[in-house]
Amino acid sequence: MNSLDPLFAPRSIALIGASPRTDSPGGIxxxxxxxxxGDIYPVTPAHREIRGLTCYPEPAxxxxxxxxxxxxxxxxxxxxxxxxxxxxxxxxxxxxxGFAETGRGALQEELARAxxxxxxxxxxxxxxGVFNPARQLDTFxxxxxxxxxxxxxxxxxxxxxxxVLVSLLEGLAKIGSGVSRAVNYGNAVDLxxxxxxxxxxEDSGTDVVLAYLESVGDGRRFIxxxxxxxxxxxxxxxxxxxxxxxQSAAFSHTGRLAGRYEVFSSILQQNGLREVGEFEExxxxxxxxSLQRQVSGARVCIITNxxxxxxxxxxxxxRGGLETPPLPRDVLEGLxxxxxPFYAVGNPLDLTGQVRDADYGKALAALRxxxxxxxxxxxxxxxxxxxxxxxxxxxxxxxxxxxxxxxVAQGRLAGKLEKLLVKSGIPAFxxxxxxxxxxxxxxGGGG
Amino acid sequence: MNSLDPLFAPRSIALIGASPRTDSPGGIxxxxxxxxxGDIYPVTPAHREIRGLTCYPEPAxxxxxxxxxxxxxxxxxxxxxxxxxxxxxxxxxxxxxGFAETGRGALQEELARAxxxxxxxxxxxxxxGVFNPARQLDTFxxxxxxxxxxxxxxxxxxxxxxxVLVSLLEGLAKIGSGVSRAVNYGNAVDLxxxxxxxxxxEDSGTDVVLAYLESVGDGRRFIxxxxxxxxxxxxxxxxxxxxxxxQSAAFSHTGRLAGRYEVFSSILQQNGLREVGEFEExxxxxxxxSLQRQVSGARVCIITNxxxxxxxxxxxxxRGGLETPPLPRDVLEGLxxxxxPFYAVGNPLDLTGQVRDADYGKALAALRxxxxxxxxxxxxxxxxxxxxxxxxxxxxxxxxxxxxxxxVAQGRLAGKLEKLLVKSGIPAFxxxxxxxxxxxxxxGGGG
Numbered sequence: 001m002n003s004l005d006p007l008f009a010p011r012s013i014a015l016i017g018a019s020p021r022t023d024s025p026g027g028i029x030x031x032x033x034x035x036x037x038g039d040i041y042p043v044t045p046a047h048r049e050i051r052g053l054t055c056y057p058e059p060a061x062x063x064x065x066x067x068x069x070x071x072x073x074x075x076x077x078x079x080x081x082x083x084x085x086x087x088x089x090x091x092x093x094x095x096x097x098g099f100a101e102t103g104r105g106a107l108q109e110e111l112a113r114a115x116x117x118x119x120x121x122x123x124x125x126x127x128x129g130v131f132n133p134a135r136q137l138d139t140f141x142x143x144x145x146x147x148x149x150x151x152x153x154x155x156x157x158x159x160x161x162x163x164v165l166v167s168l169l170e171g172l173a174k175i176g177s178g179v180s181r182a183v184n185y186g187n188a189v190d191l192x193x194x195x196x197x198x199x200x201x202e203d204s205g206t207d208v209v210l211a212y213l214e215s216v217g218d219g220r221r222f223i224x225x226x227x228x229x230x231x232x233x234x235x236x237x238x239x240x241x242x243x244x245x246x247q248s249a250a251f252s253h254t255g256r257l258a259g260r261y262e263v264f265s266s267i268l269q270q271n272g273l274r275e276v277g278e279f280e281e282x283x284x285x286x287x288x289x290s291l292q293r294q295v296s297g298a299r300v301c302i303i304t305n306x307x308x309x310x311x312x313x314x315x316x317x318x319r320g321g322l323e324t325p326p327l328p329r330d331v332l333e334g335l336x337x338x339x340x341p342f343y344a345v346g347n348p349l350d351l352t353g354q355v356r357d358a359d360y361g362k363a364l365a366a367l368r369x370x371x372x373x374x375x376x377x378x379x380x381x382x383x384x385x386x387x388x389x390x391x392x393x394x395x396x397x398x399x400x401x402x403x404x405x406x407x408v409a410q411g412r413l414a415g416k417l418e419k420l421l422v423k424s425g426i427p428a429f430x431x432x433x434x435x436x437x438x439x440x441x442x443x444g445g446g447g
Numbered sequence: 448m449n450s451l452d453p454l455f456a457p458r459s460i461a462l463i464g465a466s467p468r469t470d471s472p473g474g475i476x477x478x479x480x481x482x483x484x485g486d487i488y489p490v491t492p493a494h495r496e497i498r499g500l501t502c503y504p505e506p507a508x509x510x511x512x513x514x515x516x517x518x519x520x521x522x523x524x525x526x527x528x529x530x531x532x533x534x535x536x537x538x539x540x541x542x543x544x545g546f547a548e549t550g551r552g553a554l555q556e557e558l559a560r561a562x563x564x565x566x567x568x569x570x571x572x573x574x575x576g577v578f579n580p581a582r583q584l585d586t587f588x589x590x591x592x593x594x595x596x597x598x599x600x601x602x603x604x605x606x607x608x609x610x611v612l613v614s615l616l617e618g619l620a621k622i623g624s625g626v627s628r629a630v631n632y633g634n635a636v637d638l639x640x641x642x643x644x645x646x647x648x649e650d651s652g653t654d655v656v657l658a659y660l661e662s663v664g665d666g667r668r669f670i671x672x673x674x675x676x677x678x679x680x681x682x683x684x685x686x687x688x689x690x691x692x693x694q695s696a697a698f699s700h701t702g703r704l705a706g707r708y709e710v711f712s713s714i715l716q717q718n719g720l721r722e723v724g725e726f727e728e729x730x731x732x733x734x735x736x737s738l739q740r741q742v743s744g745a746r747v748c749i750i751t752n753x754x755x756x757x758x759x760x761x762x763x764x765x766r767g768g769l770e771t772p773p774l775p776r777d778v779l780e781g782l783x784x785x786x787x788p789f790y791a792v793g794n795p796l797d798l799t800g801q802v803r804d805a806d807y808g809k810a811l812a813a814l815r816x817x818x819x820x821x822x823x824x825x826x827x828x829x830x831x832x833x834x835x836x837x838x839x840x841x842x843x844x845x846x847x848x849x850x851x852x853x854x855v856a857q858g859r860l861a862g863k864l865e866k867l868l869v870k871s872g873i874p875a876f877x878x879x880x881x882x883x884x885x886x887x888x889x890x891g892g893g894g
Contacts, residue, residue, distance in 0.1 A: 161755025308608025
């Protein structure tokens with residue numbers, strides 16, 4: 001079985017179309033690969049050396065075979081470039097655009113043939129390629145000051161669209177999530193979602209997969225691979241091109257027809273595959289599933305210091321098919337006696353603006369055996385909530401194997417508290433509804 | 448007709464329960480009122496002077512009548528305090544909690560009677576009161592370092608929940624929106640949503656109203672007032688307590704039964720009132736409606752430099768009942784000739800990663816008469832997008848009376864570009880779907 005390791009973790013790369021100009025893709029890419037843990041061979045007839053690296057006029061002149069070639073030449077030249085790489089490498093990323101997505105289907109077919117005849121597996125064309133922070137592999141032609149990269153972590157991202165991939169990676173960086181592998185496969189002339197999914201299913205560094213797609217090549221193959229992957233780890237799918245005009249937009253974007261969405265969607269459902277509704281839910285899903293393990297269950301306990309936010313969280317839980325059952329009578333009586341009379345002891349448990357950090361701990365301890373998951377809401381605008389709340393939640397969570405997520409908001413402490421929580425494995429969300437969505441994913445529910 | 452001006456823009460305030468302690472509500476409130484444009488009379492028997500202000504032992508000792516009293520005494524004392532204010536003021540805010548929301552319905556009825564007998568209109572109890580940045584009126588017992596206040600602007604916020612109000616205000620501050628009036632009415636023993644809505648309908652400084660509610664006192668009165676308000680300016684309603692357990696949570700929160708949501712929701716719809724689905728949509732609505740006027744129409748043009756984001760925007764528009772019709776044939780031919788062959792000229796119009804700022808301007812100029820609204824997507828990770836794009840969009844928008852919103856993301860320029868746009872009246876959103884929601888609101892559609 002082909003592991004795609006030469007693509008995601010190559011030991012050597014030939015960069016076809018390297019350039020010293022830092023405002024050209026070939027120059028940006030060379031710069032972004034400066035930390036790469038392996039050998040880099042710039043290929044260009046125009047220079048003898050760039051950034052201290054010896055250049056080679058053509059692939060045939062390379063001193064050794066490479067694991068991966070990255071091709072940045074104009075579209076019309078690419079089939080010949082691929083043919084020239086025969087016996088020099090097994091994988092090539094075709095970054096160049098200007099194939100089926102601009103109506104040049106014949107050129108794309110020519111590219112496919114060239115790859116097949118040369119025995120080279122192709123990623124792309126019209127793609128950004130791959131990102132693997134563990135190896136400092138980064139084939140994106142976006143300078144560092146234009147795109148913030150996420151740290152190393154356990155989230156993999158597979159996207160048909162380059163822009164969506166980049167937005168997702170920046171979003172993950174912003175919320176402090178880390179990435180194991182990221183890949184944009186563009187027009188998918190050869191390598192497609194199924195093989196990438198199979199690779200990620202086996203990848204031990206990946207715990208959750210975010211997938212964006214607009215179209216599917218071979219439907220059966222796609223579903224089979226998606227099922228295999230989802231059987232191993234959480235897979236969150238965002239399918240765009242849902243509506244009629246979205247479908248034609250998706251066609252001009254990657255040159256493949258999106259297919260009837262309703263059919264696709266119902267097949268996903270029949271196969272137990274999780275589909276998310278919009279972009280933001282992919283990020284929220286990563287937030288939750290990269291930090292905690294999925295368990296089964298539906299009974300959620302909500303503990304809040306803000307009545308309204310608690311009510312919104314209950315609404316969102318119920319909408320998502322979860323339950324927020326009342327507190328067991330004996331626990332209720334016990335908490336009523338130990339809390340001030342104006343705390344509303346129920347589910348949600350409203351500790352009011354008078355709350356102190358320790359009250360959350362007291363409530364959680366009393367309720368830990370009675371619910372499947374805990375949603376803690378802390379608006380930090382009140383005096384009794386401090387950064388010490390993070391310790392209390394982290395300690396509680398360390399003693400259970402149930403999901404605990406937080407909605408932290410409002411107040412200058414919120415940002416700091418959120419960071420402390422995330423660092424210790426507790427996902428924090430900016431609204432009650434998004435926190436409820438996090439809980440739903442952790443309880444194995446759909447997006 | 449009672450204008451509620453003494454409540455929202457009083458010339459003088461008596462603060463019953465003032466304190467020098469900056470960690471007590473009475474002290475925080477006094478501090479927050481330090482910039483108040485009017486007279487403040489601290490009332491407390493324990494001190495002769497606080498922060499340079501003469502204190503009065505009881506309301507009867509006040510040197511003159513005041514427009515507004517703010518009451519911070521323990522719940523049990525409040526009815527007597529109100530009785531003591533007879534002939535001293537016409538409005539009082541009861542900040543104190545511990546009434547119907549904690550099962551003390553009799554005490555709340557006693558409070559209602561006291562207000563009625565004293566001829567004093569009451570806001571609350573169990574509320575934060577009012578915020579009016581134009582007068583530096585701020586009755587929230589939250590220190591400035593615990594809650595960021597928004598600037599002065601044209602968005603009014605009316606919330607039954609104090610925590611939701613505070614979260615909304617911080618959210619508005621974060622996105623750069625300004626506030627005209629904000630009010631939290633809590634248990635609504637007297638003043639309720641209808642009178643507050645009527646006041647805001649008349650208030651010339653308010654262009655859009657965000658309303659959060661969990662329960663409605665007199666349904667007919669509520670609907671009538673909401674209709675009057677929505678007839679004058681956009682009103683976005685978020686009703687919490689939608690689900691059965693949400694309803695009982697809402698009861699313990701403000702002591703009023705939430706009613707059957709489905710009935711309420713269908714009545715809203717029948718009356719053409721706009722309901723939003725969750726918290727974040729209130730903020731997104733404010734972003735759009737505070738900057739641009741609603742118009743009628745449904746035909747949206749999407750111009751993007753990121754194919755995938757364009758497809759997601761089309762999906763979201765279609766889901767929201769909008770149309771994204773193809774480009775007129777002659778415009779399409781013209782743009783095809785003036786743009787590089789790899790731009791995907793359609794709707795969405797995909798200018799690809801090779802875009803330059805001026806391309807957006809060229810496309811908008813060619814399409815301005817053919818659509819009702821424009822959704823511009825700019826991922827700033829590519830070299831051709833600069834802050835100059837703001838100028839181009841602002842100039843285009845100055846010449847039309849149609850909505851133009853942006854989805855700006857990804858790339859270190861995004862934050863700056865977003866700020867520039869918002870400052871010049873163009874709402875910018877962090878995801879394609881949320882931008883589409885903004886367009887939908889500006890085209891008069893539901894949330």
